[in-house]
Amino acid sequence: MIRRLLAWVLAVAATAGAGVSAQPLAQPLAQPLLDWTEEEVTLIARHGPWPLPPVRDPSNRVSASxxxxxxxxxxxxxxxxxxxxxxxxxxxxxxxxxxxxxxxxxxxxxxxxxxxxxxxxxxxxxxxxxxxxxxxxxxxxxxxxxxxxxxxxxxxxxxxxxxxxxxxxxxxxxxxxxxxxxxxxxxxxxxxxxxxxxxATLVTPRTPFDVFRDALVNGDRVAAARYPLAAQRGLRLFVGAASCNACHFGPRFTNGEFGDVGIPFFVRPGEVDSGRLGGLARLAGSPFNLLGSHSDDTTGEAGRRTRHVQRLHSNFGEFRVPGLRQTARGGPYMHNGSLASLDDVVRHYSEVSPDRLHSDGVPLVRPLGLSAEEQGDLVAFLRSLDAEVPPRPPVPPLCP
Ligand code: HEC
Ligand code: HEC
The missing domain is CATH 1.10.760.10 (Cytochrome c-like domain)
Incomplete structure (x- = not known):
């Protein structure tokens, strides 16, 4: 404990100026806090605050009722x-x-x-x-x-x-x-x-990551240091060398768009799942899309994305970037359930073959070649996006 504390004090001394806020140590820290740079704190801050304010969907007149x-x-x-x-x-x-x-x-x-x-x-x-x-x-x-x-x-x-x-x-x-x-x-x-x-009411609770993120943003080093060190190291990779946040961005850990991370798209011999390419065709052909008569939005604003979205060949094999909150409780993973555990997912990103990436343009995914420890750290971070969910109360009667 003492040695760890000393290590932290030395780390802060070494990075004073670059660190978050090298405040004097008022209380002993539970464990070392990495020397987060201002740039890292800015990147981490973008994954919150959580929860987001409730959504109201202008195309749905009973949204939030x-x-x-x-x-x-x-x-x-x-x-x-x-x-x-x-x-x-x-x-x-x-x-x-x-x-x-x-x-x-x-x-x-x-x-x-x-x-x-x-x-x-x-x-x-x-x-x-x-x-x-x-x-x-x-x-x-x-x-x-x-x-x-x-x-x-x-x-x-x-x-x-x-x-x-x-x-x-x-x-x-x-x-x-x-x-x-x-x-x-x-x-x-x-x-x-x-x-x-x-x-739309199914919103995940706050997680250990959220407590850490807020503490870091507020310069509360004591609270921040309660976040496990492995998760801190994993987070550093996530927003840094591994660039996971290029796609898993923002408070939900998704940019809401589509990507190709090299998951095979063959469904059975001779048949493929074209992902976003087919999805856009189905969207355009649907009588229920936001350009149709069933949208309650009178301004035309809600259908703007749908009107302007383009169908490109590079959409072949792209799938929606999933949010990462509460995923540690889920699994199997990916659109076809082809990866059983978070360890498998992280190993996939570490070892993915560039030949598997069938996107045109600049691929955002490349084999990361992570060490076993780094892979464990990323998994520890992903697990910190997870919270205990209180049991749901019984469904109240509709018309008592
Ligand atoms: C047979 C299993 C099954 C049933 C029953 C089912 N779903 Fe799903 N649901 C899926 C699958 C599979 C997908 C993914 C579909 C796709 O991407 O083509 C999905 C996707 C969704 C999504 C999109 C989620 C996202 O992250 O984009 C919503 C919302 C949804 N379902 C709501 C419903 C509702 C509401 C019902 C009941 C009316 C329902 N589902 C019934 C299997 C099911
Ligand atoms: C190019 C954008 C992109 C990057 C970069 C990226 N991901 Fe993903 N991620 C995706 C997409 C798209 C999927 C879904 C792919 C599929 O289903 O075929 C996904 C799936 C996942 C899943 C599974 C979630 C689920 O519910 O199935 C996890 C976990 C995950 N990514 C973590 C990471 C980590 C950790 C990194 C960094 C090492 C990373 N991602 C980098 C786009 C990205």
Missing amino acids: PAAVRLGEHLFYDTRLSGTGQTSCATCHRPDRNWSDGLARAQGTVELDRRTPSLWNVGYGPWFGWDGAGDSLWAQSIRPILDPREMGAGTGRVAALLREDATLACGYEKAFGDRPGRDDERLLVDAAKALAAFQ
């Missing part, structure tokens, strides 16, 4: 939204499994080609699905309801359910101010908008 959140939560667990009556959103997005299912590939009526992503922090968008085929959370929520491989309910079935089930009809009226009407497609979209309002 408590009555819609409640209706959405009921619909989320309702197996009647599926053709077989057996599957709900929660079958794949399980609250006790990090809002995913722990499977490498989602299991619907058949096995799908992609993994079920977690729904944590999903409200912040702007693109949804591994390939960005959705430009709003509500549009993305329609897809599984209609897709025969997932829930396969059909528009008429969802509309009839909202009209005919007295409790759901009452919940609908509370959320939308009207009894369910005759327009089936509109009712399907409204169900999805309530589902979206609910999912």
Whole structure:
């Protein structure tokens, strides 16, 4: 302990000026604090503060409405939204499994080609699905309801359910101010908008990283030094030599865009998952995109990204950059669940073959050649983005 303290004092003395704030040591530090440079502190500060303010989606008139959140939560667990009556959103997005299912590939009526992503922090968008085929959370929520491989309910079935089930009809009226009407497609979209309002409330708690980040920004060295040293070293790599923050940027640890990190795109012999390239085509062809009549945004602002996004050949094999909060509780990883653990993910980045990277232009990923200790440090950092989640209270009744 004494020796560590001494090491820290010497480190501070050596870097005085370059360090955060070389304040005199008022209290002994729990363990050494790395000599963070001002530039590093600036980079780390960009990953917070957390939590972000709640989102309001202008394309969804019931976004952030408590009555819609409640209706959405009921619909989320309702197996009647599926053709077989057996599957709900929660079958794949399980609250006790990090809002995913722990499977490498989602299991619907058949096995799908992609993994079920977690729904944590999903409200912040702007693109949804591994390939960005959705430009709003509500549009993305329609897809599984209609897709025969997932829930396969059909528009008429969802509309009839909202009209005919007295409790759901009452919940609908509370959320939308009207009894369910005759327009089936509109009712399907409204169900999805309530589902979206609910999912936007799924925000991860503060983590050891957030406490460290705030302490560092505020110059509170005592609090900062409680952050494990391995996580500090991993963080230094993350924002430094390993450049993970080129894509895993900002408070959610994603820039919300797409990238190619060399995960194979073959689904089965002769068949590929083209990722973002196919997603953009599906987005353009969807009647539910933000340029269509179902958006509640009257300014045209919400559809701006969708209007201007270009489909480029380099989008082939790109997948959405996942946020990294709470991922240590998830796994398997990547769009196809091909990596089992965080150790495997970090090893992938360390050893990825440049030939695997099929993007045009300048690849942002290169084999990092990390030592075993560095790999362990990165994993320790990733684990510090994880917090204990209190158990969810029972779903409150819709119309008592
Ligand atoms: C059979 C399993 C399954 C069911 C049931 C299911 N999902 Fe999903 N969900 C997935 C998979 C797989 C993806 C990734 C899809 C893709 O990228 O093509 C996904 C993606 C999503 C996303 C995008 C998340 C992101 O990070 O972009 C949202 C939102 C979502 N689902 C909500 C729902 C809702 C709401 C329901 C119920 C109406 C539902 N899901 C039902 C498997 C499922
Ligand atoms: C070029 C942008 C880019 C860079 C740089 C990058 N990532 Fe990623 N990361 C992605 C993309 C895109 C995926 C999803 C790839 C897929 O599913 O095919 C991903 C997936 C992940 C996952 C899995 C998350 C999940 O839910 O499946 C982890 C963990 C991760 N990256 C950590 C890191 C670390 C650590 C570094 C630095 C060593 C890093 N990333 C560098 C873009 C990037």
